[in-house]
Amino acid sequence: MPQIFVTADGGGEERSVMLRERINVADFESDRFAENLVERLGWAVLDAAEAEHTRDAADPEFEAPEAPQPQAKRRFERKSADDRVPQPV
Secondary structure, three states, X not given: OOEEEEEEEOOOOOEEEEEEEEOOHHHHHOHHHHHHHHHHHHHHHXXXXXXXXXXXXXXXXXXXXXXXXXXXXXXXXXXXXXXXXXXXX
């Protein structure tokens, strides 16, 4: 079965898996599935970038690239349980 992986490089052979998702072609028949998958991918990419940045900051020999300028609002922010809006099924 096809899978999607998002990992954070830990330096060398070490990698942290932020997302491992098994998918099927039939899953994409649902718009809701596709929207939720993109949201989960966004969260995983942000988590991976944060993990790599944290690792790079802790390694004095590693010269990290300049961080992007902060934006007013991140597109893939996690919502708290109180902010969740029920979605029709």
